[in-house]
Amino acid sequence: MLVKGRKVSGRGEAMAAHYAFGPEDDTIIKHRLLTRTTTTRGEPPLKKLQKKFTSFTLEIEKDADNFSDCERLSKAFLQEMTTFEIPLLKSKAVIDANLREKENFNELKDDINRMILQAQADIEDLKKQLEESKIERQHKEECEAIRRLIAMQPPRSETAKIISELENEIAALEAENTAGSRTLELRKKQFALLLHVVDELQNTIEEEQKNLIEEMRSLTEEHKNGMEDGNGVSEAMAVD
Numbered sequence: 001m002l003v004k005g006r007k008v009s010g011r012g013e014a015m016a017a018h019y020a021f022g023p024e025d026d027t028i029i030k031h032r033l034l035t036r037t038t039t040t041r042g043e044p045p046l047k048k049l050q051k052k053f054t055s056f057t058l059e060i061e062k063d064a065d066n067f068s069d070c071e072r073l074s075k076a077f078l079q080e081m082t083t084f085e086i087p088l089l090k091s092k093a094v095i096d097a098n099l100r101e102k103e104n105f106n107e108l109k110d111d112i113n114r115m116i117l118q119a120q121a122d123i124e125d126l127k128k129q130l131e132e133s134k135i136e137r138q139h140k141e142e143c144e145a146i147r148r149l150i151a152m153q154p155p156r157s158e159t160a161k162i163i164s165e166l167e168n169e170i171a172a173l174e175a176e177n178t179a180g181s182r183t184l185e186l187r188k189k190q191f192a193l194l195l196h197v198v199d200e201l202q203n204t205i206e207e208e209q210k211n212l213i214e215e216m217r218s219l220t221e222e223h224k225n226g227m228e229d230g231n232g233v234s235e236a237m238a239v240d
Contacts, residue, residue: 045084052077 056073059066153159 045080045087049077049080049084052080 052073056070056077059070059073154162
């Protein structure tokens with residue numbers, strides 16, 4: 001059978017007919033198949049069979065001695081009926097085959113639908129497995145990175161030795177810090193004492209300077225007074 005320029009098998013004939021014709025067309029095709037008006041050329045087979053049957057019945061109804069004619073017409077009618085029946089049997093065989101093909105197609109369709117549903121379920125399961133695999137792979141990569149980082153670190157004994165050395169260095173630094181703090185405190189006290197001594201010394205110097213100035217002033221006044229006294233004596237002697 002040809003559908004849109006393509007040849008389809010018997011399995012696809014029912015689908016092709018379903019898509020090519022509507023309900024009214026199916027009725028017309030069914031009538032034409034039953035009357036055989038489209039399968040032969042010339043006069044339709046059903047009309048020919050009707051004529052043979054009419055001729056045979058008319059010949060039987062005659063009162064004349066026509067046994068040979070009746071027999072001849074009977075054979076012609078039976079032969080025509082056989083000729084008309086063979087295509088019908090073929091059509092029935094084709095219809096039965098198409099029905100079987102339709103059942104097979106429906107079963108195949110159901111199988112395909114079940115396979116599609118199963119495939120969809122398998123796809124969902126595979127998606128879940130893929131996500132789980134991605135997460136597991138990520139965890140493995142993280143563990144591998146941590147393992148490499150740990151492998152890059154020195155052994156525990158060496159680390160403990162380094163820690164012990166650092167603790168010893170810290171203790172030595174703390175001891176030095178304590179000694180430095182004590183020394184600094186001593187230096188602060190010594191510096192404070194030195195400042196006090198310097199302050200006392202400065203006060204002493206200032207007192208001595210004040211005393212020296214006072215003595216110088218006293219000497220100066222005494223000298224001045226002595227000179228004034230000398231001048232008075234001289235003037236008295238001159239008057240005398």
